[in-house]
Amino acid sequence: MDTIALVPNNSLITETPEEGRQLAVKLARLIIKLTQPDEEKRKQLRDVYGNDAMMLIAVGQTVATEFATIAAANNYWQK
Amino acid sequence: MDTIALVPNNSLITETPEEGRQLAVKLARLIIKLTQPDEEKRKQLRDVYGNDAMMLIAVGQTVATEFATIAAANNYWQK
Amino acid sequence: MDTIALVPNNSLITETPEEGRQLAVKLARLIIKLTQPDEEKRKQLRDVYGNDAMMLIAVGQTVATEFATIAAANNYWQK
Amino acid sequence: MDTIALVPNNSLITETPEEGRQLAVKLARLIIKLTQPDEEKRKQLRDVYGNDAMMLIAVGQTVATEFATIAAANNYWQK
Amino acid sequence: MDTIALVPNNSLITETPEEGRQLAVKLARLIIKLTQPDEEKRKQLRDVYGNDAMMLIAVGQTVATEFATIAAANNYWQK
Amino acid sequence: MDTIALVPNNSLITETPEEGRQLAVKLARLIIKLTQPDEEKRKQLRDVYGNDAMMLIAVGQTVATEFATIAAANNYWQK
Numbered sequence: 001m002d003t004i005a006l007v008p009n010n011s012l013i014t015e016t017p018e019e020g021r022q023l024a025v026k027l028a029r030l031i032i033k034l035t036q037p038d039e040e041k042r043k044q045l046r047d048v049y050g051n052d053a054m055m056l057i058a059v060g061q062t063v064a065t066e067f068a069t070i071a072a073a074n075n076y077w078q079k
Numbered sequence: 080m081d082t083i084a085l086v087p088n089n090s091l092i093t094e095t096p097e098e099g100r101q102l103a104v105k106l107a108r109l110i111i112k113l114t115q116p117d118e119e120k121r122k123q124l125r126d127v128y129g130n131d132a133m134m135l136i137a138v139g140q141t142v143a144t145e146f147a148t149i150a151a152a153n154n155y156w157q158k
Numbered sequence: 159m160d161t162i163a164l165v166p167n168n169s170l171i172t173e174t175p176e177e178g179r180q181l182a183v184k185l186a187r188l189i190i191k192l193t194q195p196d197e198e199k200r201k202q203l204r205d206v207y208g209n210d211a212m213m214l215i216a217v218g219q220t221v222a223t224e225f226a227t228i229a230a231a232n233n234y235w236q237k
Numbered sequence: 238m239d240t241i242a243l244v245p246n247n248s249l250i251t252e253t254p255e256e257g258r259q260l261a262v263k264l265a266r267l268i269i270k271l272t273q274p275d276e277e278k279r280k281q282l283r284d285v286y287g288n289d290a291m292m293l294i295a296v297g298q299t300v301a302t303e304f305a306t307i308a309a310a311n312n313y314w315q316k
Numbered sequence: 317m318d319t320i321a322l323v324p325n326n327s328l329i330t331e332t333p334e335e336g337r338q339l340a341v342k343l344a345r346l347i348i349k350l351t352q353p354d355e356e357k358r359k360q361l362r363d364v365y366g367n368d369a370m371m372l373i374a375v376g377q378t379v380a381t382e383f384a385t386i387a388a389a390n391n392y393w394q395k
Numbered sequence: 396m397d398t399i400a401l402v403p404n405n406s407l408i409t410e411t412p413e414e415g416r417q418l419a420v421k422l423a424r425l426i427i428k429l430t431q432p433d434e435e436k437r438k439q440l441r442d443v444y445g446n447d448a449m450m451l452i453a454v455g456q457t458v459a460t461e462f463a464t465i466a467a468a469n470n471y472w473q474k
Contacts, residue, residue, distance in 0.1 A: 006100035012155055021401035021422070025429065027100070027146075031139040034104065036129045049132040050431045053444040057453045058136045060426040064460040065143040067422075073155035076407055076468035085179035091234055106179070106225075110218040113183065115208045128211040137215045144222035152234035164258035170313055185258070185304075189297040192262065194287045207290040216294045223301040231313035243337035249392055264337070264383075268376040271341065273366045286369040295373045302380040310392035322416035328471055343416070343462075347455040350420065352445045365448040374452045381459035389471035 004037075006030050012073035020074055024067035028059070083116075085109050091152035099153055103146035107138070162195075164188050170231035178232055182225035186217070241274075243267050249310035257311055261304035265296070320353075322346050328389035336390055340383035344375070399432075401425050407468035415469055419462035423454070 007027065014020045036042050049055035071077075086106065093099040115121050128134035150156075165185065172178040194200050207213035229235075244264065251257040273279050286292035308314075323343065330336040352358050365371035387393075402422065409415045431437050444450035466472075 005097060006104070007096040010095050010097045012096050012150065016405050017402040017407050018400060018405045025401070025426070028139050028143070031104070031142045032135045035135055035138050041130060045130070045132040045135060049136065051436060051440070052132070053440040053447070054450055054453065055133055055136060056427045056430055056440060057444065057450060057457055058133065058140070059430050060423050060457045061453070061460060062136055062139045062143055063426045064423070064457055064464070065140060065147065068460065068464045069143070069147045069150050069155075071407065071464050071468060073150060073157075076464075078468075084176060085183070086175040089174050089176045091175050091229065107218050107222070110183070110221050111214045114214055114217050120209060124209070124211040124214060128215065131211070134212055134215060137212065137219070141215055141218040141222055144219060144226065148222070148226045148229045148234075152229060152236070163255060164262070165254040168253050168255045170254050170308065186297050186301070189262070189300045190293045193293055193296050199288060203288070203290040203293060207294065210290070213291055213294060216291065216298070220294055220297045220301055223298060223305065227301070227305045227308045227313075231308060231315075242334060243341070244333040247332050247334045249333050249387065265376050265380070268341070268379045269372045272372055272375050278367065282367070282369040282372060286373065289369070292370055292373060295370065295377070299373055299376045299380055302377060302384065306380070306384045306387050306392075310387060310394075321413060322420070323412040326411050326413045328412050328466065344455050344459070347420070347458045348451045351451055351454050357446060361446070361448040361451060365452065368448070371449055371452060374449065374456070378452055378455040378459055381456060381463065385459070385463045385466050385471075389466060389473075 004030065004034060006034065012070050014070070014074060017071070017077050020070045020077070021063075021067060024063050024070055027066045027070075028062045083109065083113060085113065091149050093149070093153060096150070096156050099149045099156070100142075100146060103142050103149055106145045106149075107141045162188065162192060164192065170228050172228070172232060175229070175235050178228045178235070179221075179225060182221050182228055185224045185228075186220045241267065241271060243271065249307050251307070251311060254308070254314050257307045257314070258300075258304060261300050261307055264303045264307075265299045320346065320350060322350065328386050330386070330390060333387070333393050336386045336393070337379075337383060340379050340386055343382045343386075344378045399425065399429060401429065407465050409465070409469060412466070412472050415465045415472070416458075416462060419458050419465055422461045422465075423457045 008023065014023055032042065036045065049059060087102065093102055111121065115124065128138060166181065172181055190200065194203065207217060245260065251260055269279065273282065286296060324339065330339055348358065352361065365375060403418065409418055427437065431440065444454060
């Protein structure tokens with residue numbers, strides 16, 4: 001099927017919440033990349049949503065949903 | 080009722096997060112296929128959402144929600 | 159109050175993930191039926207959302223949310 | 238503050254999934270009632286969303302989210 | 317940073333589901349207040365979303381999400 | 396990759412629900428900052444969504460989702 005990696009390092013485990021947050025952003029971006037593989041078009045679309053208030057909020061919603069899963073996977077980084 | 084399979088292999092269990100992510104994408108696509116069974120129309124619609132920034136973000140939101148369930152089903156791939 | 163059944167068989171328990179997925183689709187459709195009881199109008203609206211990329215994605219989001227509950231109710235079909 | 242009851246019988250517990258589903262619908266409607274207390278206006282707005290495919294899907298999303306909470310509160314109606 | 321209280325009484329614990337629901341509404345409103353501190357503008361915007369079917373549904377979605385957290389915090393008000 | 400901090404103090408743990416709520420707002424804002432790093436453009440976009448009823452509701456939805464994770468991480472601030 002699709003040949004790009006959808007989960008960097010094939011793991012949801014991170015050392016810290018900060019790294020977990022970065023992973024959430026990457027997971028969200030990789031789905032966009034999978035759905036629109038053309039780098040040039042993605043660049044144009046990034047320019048669109050980076051300048052549209054509603055789309056920026058929607059990006060935040062998607063990242064928040066990804067992060068919820070990552071945080072649970074890491075037991076909220078509690079020792 | 081509907082005769083297409085909605086869950087490949089009839090299982091939420093995967094070996095790795097990467098495969099879990101691929102399953103999340105498939106689950107999301109199969110609902111679209113169920114709702115719009117016409118392959119030609121789906122092809123046209125894919126072209127629409129692949130070039131629309133807001134729709135790409137919304138695809139990401141749906142995949143994130145599917146993935147949350149799959150990740151929980153796999154106990155986040157923790158041994 | 160409303161007299162249509164909103165949960166087929168009055169149960170969230172299914173034998174398999176596939177049946178759980180089908181139940182998620184039914185639950186989502188029954189809310190639409192409750193909100194718009196006119197069969198003819200629903201038929202027209204289905205034609206609308208079946209041909210609209212954003213709406214197809216939104217259908218997927220709703221089914222994903224219903225499925226999350228059903229999957230949890232079935233303990234993710236783990237023995 | 239607001240004087241309408243937002244939770245019928247002040248309880249999330251129901252006998253069955255079907256009743257839980259009906260409660261989810263009621264909870265969602267009561268928030269709309271709280272936000273738009275004018276019965277006549279709500280009637281007009283119901284006519285709007287009952288005939289709009291995207292809004293019907295969005296109603297389904299809201300009910301699904303309410304139901305997730307009710308189902309968890311009832312331990313998914315497992316004995 | 318921001319100086320308005322975002323959580324009344326600085327607690328998610330309530331006596332009943334009804335009070336939990338009222339808290340969910342307050343939490344949602346306080347984020348709107350934080351984002352648009354001008355009382356007069358908020359009044360105008362309330363008039364907008366109180367008369368827009370899609371926005372009323374979206375208000376319901378946000379309250380449902382807040383309530384899910386409050387209900388979990390109160391262990392669903394069981395015994 | 397991105398060089399701004401996405402999680403202040405690299406922790407989801409807060410003393411109180413109020414601080415948890417403030418953290419949820421910050422997490423949401425930092426994703427917007429990451430996606431649109433230009434301070435001047437963000438200022439313009441804030442003016443847009445602060446005066447748009449639907450966008451204000453959507454901001455609330457995103458904060459609610461972030462807060463759900465933070466509240467779980469803090470075990471709902473129960474001692």
